[in-house]
Amino acid sequence: MTRDFSSGAESGNRDASAEPRHLFVYGTLMRASRSPYARLLQARALFVGEAWARGRLYNLGRFPGAVFDGSGLGKVHGELFLLRSAALLAALDAYEGCGGHGSKPDLFYRDIVEVQAPRAMKLAAWTYPFAGAVAGRPFIASGRYLP
Secondary structure (H helix, E strand, C coil), X not given: CCEECCCCEXXXXXXXXXXXXXXXECCCCCCCCCCXXXXXXXXXXXXXXXXXXXXEEEECCCCEEEEECCCCCCEEEEEEEEECCHHHHHHHXXXXXXXXXXXXCCCECCEEEEEEXXXXXXXXXXXXXXXXXXXXXXXXXXXXXXX
């Protein structure tokens, strides 16, 4: 199945409106990162602005990991992008070490979270939550990762 998010056009039998058109990133995919995949995201998606989601952020060493909890008090701060194509998600899935939405997670998996976007707008966005155990991992109280 191929999809062009900018026009909403899709081939296949799934409804394009059922999947988010935005991606929320909180770590090495943010604009300040030196990762080539952060550069790819900037080149192939539109930066919307800073955003946050309910959850907790942990220091995993060279990168952070977020555990999202829509009812929690903590915030994970990051950036929101408008996706222009599904092919970009496939490339980012490979970078994050996951097979896409609904796949068996390794370190990260792709899922949908509610984010608070610029201008007090709430929307559903793709993101990459941490799939591992967080016991013993340092908690980032500010909810902000500085790449």
